[in-house]
Amino acid sequence: MAITPILNQLTFDDADKIRAVFSDLTGGKVDDSFSLIPPFYTTGGENIRLGRNVFINQNCTMYDLGGIDIGDDVMIGPNVSLITSNHPIEPSQRRAFVIAKPIVIERNVWIAAGVTIIGGVRVGENSVVAAGSVVTKDVPANSLVGGNPARVIRSIGDG
Numbered sequence: 001m002a003i004t005p006i007l008n009q010l011t012f013d014d015a016d017k018i019r020a021v022f023s024d025l026t027g028g029k030v031d032d033s034f035s036l037i038p039p040f041y042t043t044g045g046e047n048i049r050l051g052r053n054v055f056i057n058q059n060c061t062m063y064d065l066g067g068i069d070i071g072d073d074v075m076i077g078p079n080v081s082l083i084t085s086n087h088p089i090e091p092s093q094r095r096a097f098v099i100a101k102p103i104v105i106e107r108n109v110w111i112a113a114g115v116t117i118i119g120g121v122r123v124g125e126n127s128v129v130a131a132g133s134v135v136t137k138d139v140p141a142n143s144l145v146g147g148n149p150a151r152v153i154r155s156i157g158d159g
Contacts, residue, residue, distance in 0.1 A: 001044075008039040026050070036060075037078075043085070051107070056080075066100030066119045074105055077113035077131070084119035106141070128156060 003025045010018050018036050023029045025045035033053040040060050042048065047064040051072035059079045062068055066084030070076075086099045101119030105111070109123050112131040123129065123139040130146030130153070139145050144153045 003045065004040065004042060007036075010038055012037045030054075047084075057113075065098065067102040068105075069102065070105045071107035071109070071125075073108045075110045077111060077115065079114045080111050081116045083116065086119060126156065 007021045031052040036056045037058040042062045047067045049069045056076045057078040061081045063083045087094045104122040106125040111129045114132045117135040124141030127143045133150040134148040135150045
C-alpha cells in the first residue's frame with residue numbers, strides 16, 4: 001500500500017522509474033518493454049505477474065488477492081478493473097470472509113477502456129474485450145466479446 005502512492009506521483013515520461021517502482025510493487029522485475037500510465041491502484045501487487053511488452057493505460061485497478069497473470073503483448077485500456085476478490089451472496093456471510101479466484105489474461109489480448117473482469121476468468125489468446133464490458137465467464141481464444149455480461153460477438157483473426 002505504501003508503494004502505490006509513489007507510483008502515482010510519476011508521469012508517463014518517467015518510464016524507467018515506473019518500471020522500477022512497479023517491480024518493487026510486484027516483487028519481481030518487470031521487463032524493459034513494460035509500459036504504464038499512472039495512476040494505478042492495487043490491493044497489494046505481490047500477486048500480479050506480467051509478461052513482456054505489456055501496456056497498462058491510466059486509472060487501472062487490480063485487486064490481486066486471487067492472483068493476476070498477464071501474458072506477453074497484452075494491452076489494457078484506461079479505467080479497466082481486474083477484480084479477483086468477492087464476497088458471499090448470503091447476507092449473513094458477506095462480511096465473514098473473502099472469496100479469491102485468479103484472473104488469467106493470455107498472450108496478445110486487448111482489453112479496451114472501462115472493462116471489468118472478475119475472478120475465475122481466463123481471457124484466451126488474441127482476444128479482444130470491447131469497451132465497457134463486464135466479463136464473468138472465460139473468453140475463448142481468438143474472440144471478440146462485449147456487453148454486460150460479456151458474450152462472444154464473433155471470432156477474430158488476421159484473415
